Amino acid sequence: MTTVHQLSSPWRHDFPALNTKVHDKPLVYLDTAATAQTPLSVIRRMNDFYQHEYANVHRGIHQLSMTATENMEQVRQQVAGYINAPDAQNIVFTKGTTEAINLVAQTFVKNQLKPGDEIIVTEMEHHANLVPWQMMAQAGQLTIKVWPVTPSGELEVSDLKALITDRTKFLAVTHVSNVLGTINPVRDYIQLARQHQIAVLVDGAQAVLHQQTDVQDLDCDFYVFSAHKLYGPTGTGVLYVKPGRYEQMPPWEGGGAMIKKVILPTGTTYNHPPLCFEAGTPNIAGILGLGAAIDYIRNIGIDVIRSHEDNILRYCLEQLQHIGDVEIYGTPKTRAGTIAFNLIPHHAYDVGTFFDHYGVAIRTGHHCAMPLIEKLGQNSVCRASFGMYTDQQDIDCFIAAIHHIKALLD
Known part of the structure; x- marks a missing residue:
């Protein structure tokens, strides 16, 4: 099991957009694959x-x-x-x-x-x-x-x-x-x-x-x-x-x-x-x-960043395995900080809308990859993606949101 110490992000404070509130809740930004947040130095x-x-x-x-x-x-x-x-x-x-x-x-x-x-x-x-x-x-x-x-x-x-x-x-x-x-x-x-x-x-x-x-x-x-x-x-x-x-x-x-x-x-x-x-x-x-x-x-080191992201990815996958009705797509031997999933049987757009209500930003849809989504047998999927600023609290909020969404939709 990944330790909490490994999951803290010492660089999170460098990204001012992460201080934003969404629907009066702290932003949990899990859409890095679409656009990574920008540090203050940039x-x-x-x-x-x-x-x-x-x-x-x-x-x-x-x-x-x-x-x-x-x-x-x-x-x-x-x-x-x-x-x-x-x-x-x-x-x-x-x-x-x-x-x-x-x-x-x-x-x-x-x-x-x-x-x-x-x-x-x-x-x-x-x-x-x-x-x-x-x-x-x-x-x-x-x-x-x-x-x-x-x-x-x-x-x-x-x-x-x-x-x-x-x-x-x-x-x-x-x-x-x-x-x-x-x-x-x-x-x-x-x-x-x-x-x-x-x-x-x-x-x-x-x-x-x-x-x-x-x-x-x-x-x-x-x-x-x-x-x-x-x-x-x-x-x-x-x-x-x-x-x-x-x-x-x-x-x-x-x-x-x-x-x-x-x-x-x-x-x-x-x-x-x-x-x-x-x-x-x-x-x-x-x-x-x-x-x-x-x-x-x-200045940080790409290998240091990758190690942190790998720990975040591993922790998130571990937590998702304990939730029923979450279908994760793909089991590649090596994976970067991205997880595609659906909360069965609910449509990805509905799930994504509820995530936003809880302040969690994920991506939903075909992800500009329609042939792959069709190969997965879906017309839309949810995607959570991580960056160097993602920490354990983000993942815990994400998991808690899934439990809330399940309770509302089931």
Whole structure:
């Protein structure tokens, strides 16, 4: 049994939103998989930019502009270090995971795949890692092949082997399931893909806040994630591009900053990567907030955070096992801080509404993963997800709320 001492969060006071009251009750925030709360240091960094450094980047020779440019490019270095990219130039800033995936679809896949080529996706993907490939398949006469999820909520390498043919050119796979919390051994998948010259994109949105990520060790071609999943702001994301892949990716958005020279009528030349993929004014404050979030996490240590979250997850699963009519989905061998469940026979929306009445914030619905929810035999599920600030009191309030809801609905 996990001890109370292990379940206390020494960082909880760093997150001001957790002091909020909901329906006159203290907030119990169990929706980190949707958006992680933001520590005060991140908020202050963004405020400092607006109050003291506000200017555009890559456009001016005055001091404010040069400072903003230098600071933003420093964050590019921080991101590269955080995921062990070989160079900061392998990092493209986007507005989120979704845009990063669409960028790869509209540049690499559109340019490299030919009619009849195959893209493999999995049944556990977020819609952001499904719909762009469907759109590319329709536009480019490509074939989508689906890697099925096992009853335990995992992906078997043998099933991937069975799908691969000489026309398979691309694999899109999540590092951690946003519904089940399954931690996929993506390095094993990538090693298999390498044997068949298959390019691989890994959706790391749910992974980067729970565990150390090393893109060079994974050997993936593309890795994507969002700042707001990493205790940072919304509207900011990251695309890692493996060395050698830029040459196969023409720019996809035109505008300022992504050009070298514009000559009418058709003589425009483009900037070098990653700038040629960053048309227009970026979310400078958001990028600086991402850098502050990375600093915050590194000062604590991602392994320390993961140990705490593993203890919270274990404690919550132990408590849920003592409650009748709670159906938990997935039994993966390794799971991040996410539990998908239903209170049988009640609809997830009804249960979620009652949770909110008790001040407990969870997620309900299809979680932007309709194929997986359908595979589970459901049309909606509840999800409790944890972060570094989640403590035993949160879990105890969550469990108490389930007992109250059961008493009201049964």
